[in-house]
Amino acid sequence: MKNSKKTNQDNSDGKQNDLEQNKSNAENEFLTTNQGVKINDNNNSLKSGERGPSLLEDFILREKITHFDHERIPERIVHARGSGAHGYFELYNSMEKYTKAGFLNDKSIKTPVFVRFSTVAGSRGSTDLARDVRGFAVKFYTQEGIFDLVGNNMPVFFIQDAMKFPDLIHAVKAEPHNEIPQAASAHDTFWDFISLMPESMHMIMWVMSDRAIPRSLRMMEGFGVHTFRFINEKNESHFVKFHWKPKLGTHGVAWDEAQKISGKNSDFHKQDLWEAIEAGNFPEWELGVQIIPESDEHKFDFDLLDPTKLVPEELVPVTIVGKMVLNKNPDNFFAETEQVAFHPGHIVPGIDFSNDPLLQGRLFSYTDTQLSRLGSPNFHEIPINRAIAPMHNNQRDGHMRQEIAKGKVSYHPNSLGGGCPFQAKMDQGGFVSFNERVDAHKVRERSKSFSDHFSQAALFYNSQTPIEQDHIASALSFELGKVETVSIRERMLGLLNQVNTDLASKVAKNLGIPVPKNIERPINHGVGADDEGNQEPSKVKPNVGSSDALSMLKNPTISNTIATRQIAFLCTDGVSADSIKVMKTALQNVGAKAVIIAPHLGTIVSAEGTEIPVDQTYKIAASVLFDGVFIPSGKGIANLSKIKEVKEFLNDSYHHCKFIAAEAEGVQVLKNNSDIKSKDPGVLTSENGADKLLATSFIKALGRHRFWEREKSL
Numbered sequence: 001m002k003n004s005k006k007t008n009q010d011n012s013d014g015k016q017n018d019l020e021q022n023k024s025n026a027e028n029e030f031l032t033t034n035q036g037v038k039i040n041d042n043n044n045s046l047k048s049g050e051r052g053p054s055l056l057e058d059f060i061l062r063e064k065i066t067h068f069d070h071e072r073i074p075e076r077i078v079h080a081r082g083s084g085a086h087g088y089f090e091l092y093n094s095m096e097k098y099t100k101a102g103f104l105n106d107k108s109i110k111t112p113v114f115v116r117f118s119t120v121a122g123s124r125g126s127t128d129l130a131r132d133v134r135g136f137a138v139k140f141y142t143q144e145g146i147f148d149l150v151g152n153n154m155p156v157f158f159i160q161d162a163m164k165f166p167d168l169i170h171a172v173k174a175e176p177h178n179e180i181p182q183a184a185s186a187h188d189t190f191w192d193f194i195s196l197m198p199e200s201m202h203m204i205m206w207v208m209s210d211r212a213i214p215r216s217l218r219m220m221e222g223f224g225v226h227t228f229r230f231i232n233e234k235n236e237s238h239f240v241k242f243h244w245k246p247k248l249g250t251h252g253v254a255w256d257e258a259q260k261i262s263g264k265n266s267d268f269h270k271q272d273l274w275e276a277i278e279a280g281n282f283p284e285w286e287l288g289v290q291i292i293p294e295s296d297e298h299k300f301d302f303d304l305l306d307p308t309k310l311v312p313e314e315l316v317p318v319t320i321v322g323k324m325v326l327n328k329n330p331d332n333f334f335a336e337t338e339q340v341a342f343h344p345g346h347i348v349p350g351i352d353f354s355n356d357p358l359l360q361g362r363l364f365s366y367t368d369t370q371l372s373r374l375g376s377p378n379f380h381e382i383p384i385n386r387a388i389a390p391m392h393n394n395q396r397d398g399h400m401r402q403e404i405a406k407g408k409v410s411y412h413p414n415s416l417g418g419g420c421p422f423q424a425k426m427d428q429g430g431f432v433s434f435n436e437r438v439d440a441h442k443v444r445e446r447s448k449s450f451s452d453h454f455s456q457a458a459l460f461y462n463s464q465t466p467i468e469q470d471h472i473a474s475a476l477s478f479e480l481g482k483v484e485t486v487s488i489r490e491r492m493l494g495l496l497n498q499v500n501t502d503l504a505s506k507v508a509k510n511l512g513i514p515v516p517k518n519i520e521r522p523i524n525h526g527v528g529a530d531d532e533g534n535q536e537p538s539k540v541k542p543n544v545g546s547s548d549a550l551s552m553l554k555n556p557t558i559s560n561t562i563a564t565r566q567i568a569f570l571c572t573d574g575v576s577a578d579s580i581k582v583m584k585t586a587l588q589n590v591g592a593k594a595v596i597i598a599p600h601l602g603t604i605v606s607a608e609g610t611e612i613p614v615d616q617t618y619k620i621a622a623s624v625l626f627d628g629v630f631i632p633s634g635k636g637i638a639n640l641s642k643i644k645e646v647k648e649f650l651n652d653s654y655h656h657c658k659f660i661a662a663e664a665e666g667v668q669v670l671k672n673n674s675d676i677k678s679k680d681p682g683v684l685t686s687e688n689g690a691d692k693l694l695a696t697s698f699i700k701a702l703g704r705h706r707f708w709e710r711e712k713s714l
C-alpha cells in the first residue's frame with residue numbers, strides 16, 4: 001500500500017471517463033418501461049372501451065405518471081439557482097513547500113473539476129441579474145479524494161458566526177407571510193437584520209457595489225473567504241486564503257441595465273456561460289494564494305479567523321499558482337448541476353481548516369442539507385459527486401445504495417477480511433488533522449479581536465473610484481428606498497455614517513431624512529459588546545488605507561480584452577456591406593462577436609446589392625444584452641429612424657455608459673434618434689464609410705468596458 005499521489009499523468013479526463021459509465025443515449029433504440037419492456041403505444045392509456053374509464057392495471061401509465069410525480073427534489077435553501085460546467089485545474093509551480101496536496105505539488109497532474117456558480121437568495125427559477133452575492137463552488141476530483149472550494153465572488157461574509165446564518169437567510173429571502181420579493185434584498189426584513197448587525201457592514205459595501213451585478217459569470221473573481229491551512233510533508237502549517245482571478249477581468253453592469261436584463265433574458269448569465277463553452281471560448285481563472293506563516297497569526301489589525309475581514313494584498317501579495325479552464329457543459333442539468341453536492345469539509349491531505357467560527361458551522365451544515373435535498377447518505381454515489389480516487393470503507397446500505405460490497409466483513413478491525421480495508425499511515429497518504437494545540441474554557445462568546453466592524457468597510461469604500469462610490473450610494477438609496485419602516489432606514493444611516501460620512505449624507509439626501517446622531521438599537525443583540533456591555537463596536541486604525549485590488553476599475557489585474565463580447569450592428573435594407581465587413585472583421589480579429597440586427601429575420605439587401613444574413617430582429621434584441629453598438633453607413637441606413645425600437649436601443653446604450661460608434665450616414669441616425677450629447681468621448685463617429693481607423697478606436701474604447709464618466713452628464 002503506497003501513497004499513490006505522484007503518478008505524473010494528465011488526468012483531466014478522469015472524471016469524464018468515470019461519468020461515461022452512467023450516460024445513456026436513446027439513438028436507434030426502442031422506447032421501454034423502466035423494467036426494459038418495449039412499449040407499443042406511448043399515446044393512449046389502457047381503457048375499458050375507447051370511451052370508457054382507464055384501467056388500474058395499466059402499469060405503463062402508472063409507471064410513467066409515478067415517476068413524473070416525483071421528478072422534483074427540494075431546491076437548495078440558499079444558492080438554489082445555479083449554472084455548472086466541467087473543466088480542469090493545472091498547476092504552474094509546485095506548492096510543495098507549503099502543502100503536500102498532490103494536485104498542488106505535481107505539475108504534470110491535470111485535475112478534473114466541476115464548478116457551480118449561483119445566486120444566493122432567489123429560487124431556482126429567479127433571475128440571474130439580481131443584486132446578490134454569487135456562489136463560486138469548485139469540486140476538484142483529485143487523486144487523493146475530493147477537495148471542494150466552496151466560495152463566493154466576494155472575499156468576506158455578512159456574519160462572523162454560523163449561529164447567525166439561519167437568521168441572515170430568513171431575513172434576506174422573500175418575506176414569509178407573502179413570499180415577496182423574489183431574489184431581492186431590497187425589503188424590510190433584510191435591512192432590519194443588517195441594521196442590527198454592524199459586523200455585516202464590510203460585506204454590505206461589497207454587495208452594494210457593482211460586484212453584485214456581474215456582466216458575466218466568466219468575469220467574476222472568486223474567493224475561498226475563510227482562512228484555511230496548508231500542511232506540508234513536515235506537518236508544518238501556513239494559513240492560506242484562496243483567490244480566483246478571471247482572465248477576462250472583473251466587470252459589472254449598470255443597475256438599471258441589470259433590472260432590464262432580468263426582463264429581457266432572466267437566463268442571461270446561464271446562457272452566456274453555456275454559449276461561451278459551446279463556442280470553444282473556454283473561460284479561465286488563475287488560482288492565487290495568500291500565504292501567512294503561523295507565526296504571523298497575530299500580526300494584523302484584524303483577526304485572521306474573522307470572515308468579515310480580508311487580508312489586503314498590500315500586506316500579503318497574491319501568488320498565482322495555477323489555472324482552471326472550463327471546457328465542457330454538463331450533459332444533463334439535473335444529473336450534474338442540480339445533484340452536485342459541495343461541502344467545505346471535503347478536504348484532502350495537505351489542506352486543513354482554521355477555527356473561523358463561520359467555517360466550523362459550515363462543516364456541519366453541508367452534509368446535513370444534502371441529506372434532505374438528495375434524500376440519502378449515499379449522495380456520494382451520485383455520478384457527479386463520486387470521487388475518482390478509490391473509495392473503500394465499512395459504511396453500508398441506506399436508500400438507493402449503488403455499491404455492491406462483496407464479502408461478509410463490514411467492520412474494523414477484522415481478521416475475517418484480512419484486516420481490509422486498511423488504515424493509511426500519514427506517509428501512505430492517510431489524512432491526519434493538524435495537531436493544533438487548543439487549551440481553553442468552553443465559552444459561548446465572541447473574541448474581542450472580532451469587534452472592529454467598520455475599518456475594512458471604510459477600506460473598501462475608500463479604495464473605490466468616485467464612480468464606484470457613486471454606484472454604492474445609489475444602490476443603498478435604491479435598497480433603503482424600498483424599505484418601508486423609517487426606523488430601519490435611520491439605523492442604517494447611523495451605521496453608514498460610521499463607514500463614511502459622505503456616503504451616509506448622500507444616501508440620507510435621497511431618503512429625505514437626516515443622518516441620526518446616535519445609532520439607536522432597540523434590541524440588545526449581544527454582538528460586538530465590550531466589557532461594559534456597551535454595544536458600540538470598537539474601531540482600530542487600519543494599517544492599509546486604500547487597496548487598488550478592491551476596486552474593479554483600478555484593479556491592477558484589470559483586463560482590456562473584449563474577447564467574447566457581443567456588439568450590436570443596427571442594420572436595415574440599404575446598409576453598406578463594406579461598412580459591416582470592416583467593423584465585423586476587426587471585432588472578430590480580437591475575438592468579439594458582431595450581431596446583425598434588422599427589422600426581420602432571414603436576409604436584408606445591402607446598398608451594394610448583396611444579401612446579408614440577419615441574426616436578430618429589433619423585437620428580440622435589446623441594448624442591455626450587448627456590450628456596444630455600431631451604426632454602419634449605407635444609403636438606406638437613414639430608414640433606421642422609422643424603427644421605433646432603435647431610439648430605445650440607442651438611449652439605453654447611452655444611459656448605461658456603453659461605447660457607441662457610427663459612421664457616415666449612420667452618424668445622422670444617431671443624432672436624430674437619441675439623447676446623445678454632441679461631444680461625448682464615449683461616442684465615436686467618422687464621416688467616412690468602412691473606416692478602419694474608426695474600427696481600431698472603437699475596439700480600444702470597448703476595452704475600457706464602460707464610459708462611466710458619462711454618468712455625470714446624464
Ligand code: HDD
Nearest residue numbers: 076078079116135136137151152162165225361365366369
Ligand atoms: Fe453556504 C450552499 C458558499 C456560509 C450553509 N454555500 C452554498 C453554496 C455556496 C456557498 C457557493 C452553493 C454550493 C452549490 O453550488 O451547490 N456559504 C458559502 C460561503 C459562505 C457560506 C462562501 C461563507 C463564507 N453556508 C454558509 C454558512 C452556512 C451555509 C455559515 C450554515 C451554517 N450553504 C449552506 C447550505 C448550502 C450552502 C445550506 C445550501 C445548499 C448546499 O449547502 O449544498 O448547507
